[in-house]
Amino acid sequence: MLGAAIIVFRETLEAALLIGIVAAAARSLPARGRWLGLGVMAGVAGAMVVAASAGYIGELADGVGQELLNAGVLAAAVLMLAWHNIWMSRHAREMVDGARSVIRQVAEGSRELSAIALVVALAVLREGSETVLFLYGMMAQGESVVQVALGGMLGLAAGALIGFAIYAGLLRVPVRHFFSVTALLVLLIAAGMAGQCARFLIQGDLLPALATPLWDSSALLSNDSALGALLHVLAGYDARPSGMQALFYGATVLLIMAGMRLVRNDRASRPSMRPSVQT
Amino acid sequence: MSRLLALLLLLPAAVMAATPIIPVVIQDHRFDPAEVRVPAGTKVRLVVDNRDATAEEFESHELNREKVIPGGSKASIFIGPLAPGRYPFFGEFNEATAQGVVIAE
Numbered sequence A: 001m002l003g004a005a006i007i008v009f010r011e012t013l014e015a016a017l018l019i020g021i022v023a024a025a026a027r028s029l030p031a032r033g034r035w036l037g038l039g040v041m042a043g044v045a046g047a048m049v050v051a052a053s054a055g056y057i058g059e060l061a062d063g064v065g066q067e068l069l070n071a072g073v074l075a076a077a078v079l080m081l082a083w084h085n086i087w088m089s090r091h092a093r094e095m096v097d098g099a100r101s102v103i104r105q106v107a108e109g110s111r112e113l114s115a116i117a118l119v120v121a122l123a124v125l126r127e128g129s130e131t132v133l134f135l136y137g138m139m140a141q142g143e144s145v146v147q148v149a150l151g152g153m154l155g156l157a158a159g160a161l162i163g164f165a166i167y168a169g170l171l172r173v174p175v176r177h178f179f180s181v182t183a184l185l186v187l188l189i190a191a192g193m194a195g196q197c198a199r200f201l202i203q204g205d206l207l208p209a210l211a212t213p214l215w216d217s218s219a220l221l222s223n224d225s226a227l228g229a230l231l232h233v234l235a236g237y238d239a240r241p242s243g244m245q246a247l248f249y250g251a252t253v254l255l256i257m258a259g260m261r262l263v264r265n266d267r268a269s270r271p272s273m274r275p276s277v278q279t
Numbered sequence B: 001m002s003r004l005l006a007l008l009l010l011l012p013a014a015v016m017a018a019t020p021i022i023p024v025v026i027q028d029h030r031f032d033p034a035e036v037r038v039p040a041g042t043k044v045r046l047v048v049d050n051r052d053a054t055a056e057e058f059e060s061h062e063l064n065r066e067k068v069i070p071g072g073s074k075a076s077i078f079i080g081p082l083a084p085g086r087y088p089f090f091g092e093f094n095e096a097t098a099q100g101v102v103i104a105e
Helices: A002-025 A032-052 A054-063 A065-097 A106-140 A145-171 A175-203 A226-235 A243-268 B002-018
Strands: B021-027 B030-032 B035-038 B044-050 B056-060 B065-069 B073-079 B085-091 B099-104
Touching: A002 A032, A002 A065, A002 A106, A002 A145, A002 A175, A002 A226, A032 A054, A032 A106, A054 A065, A054 B065, A054 B073, A065 A106, A065 A175, A065 A243, A065 B065, A106 A145, A106 B056, A106 B065, A145 A175, A175 A226, A175 A243, A175 B065, A175 B073, B021 B035, B044 B065, B065 B073
Parallel strands: B021 B044, B035 B099
Antiparallel strands: B021 B030, B044 B073, B056 B065, B056 B085, B085 B099
């Protein structure tokens, strides 16, 4: 039972942290709970489908179908997170000043929320399909269904608790720093996902690794230590990254930051949108 | 034009053919061989044949690889080029028994 709990916890952690962070980042948008719930449900449904067709997917593209699927899912999530951050950089200040201007943008808000729901669905799909395969395997090996289900629920609850902890912690951040903090977290998560995307493409021999590894900091902070695992999820930390992974990571950080700056400057140059400018 | 296209299509196949293929079997939640010898300094393709009925997740921090292999199926994992040395790997779903090491030499 404990074995099942630990693995389910490990698989859940990434999605749970992501949900906690985007739930906090979307705090001022109306009906966000419904969108997030929708994302989780779509993700679970998708995970079942992926798990059920894992054998078929794996054999696609000369045995690297799984890598292609993972890389595609990650790339889509990175795009959605980038869109979220760039959109937020325009609207965060207005939200800090008062929610009234936000309510006028319900239409835009729901477009933003659908992007967030998609990110959540993709994260749940990716981690969830592995969890389903694992739990199914445990049961097929003759472990009792009750034990596996109990362990699974325990792991899921522990993961959800950590997701909730980061959500609650973020809500305590003072409002004037809040959007900078969430924007930074989302930026790092997106960059980490881009790095993982590169790793899957290298694993499938679809991209050159460039350097294997670029550096090795496993003696200082290994991937399987608690801190290393947390940093892996939150900031894409990898003790032995390949050159291509680091390149994807850095390019994602730069592109999203450039997008945020561009949108912010665009807004600043149009004073009509912000009658009372104070910085 | 079509000749160029054909060449481009054949190119990956030619590159693939040059990549050494190293077979590994999973049976009863153990890797066979548990010590996988690969040439150092060149990319190789591990072809992992999971003969168990249940899925396994091939994982290695040292190799920076992670892949789920459904029960009764084969999967390719490209690794390297590696510096000479030992690179442990394990099956995350059955960590107690599924342990192995890639030895690059």
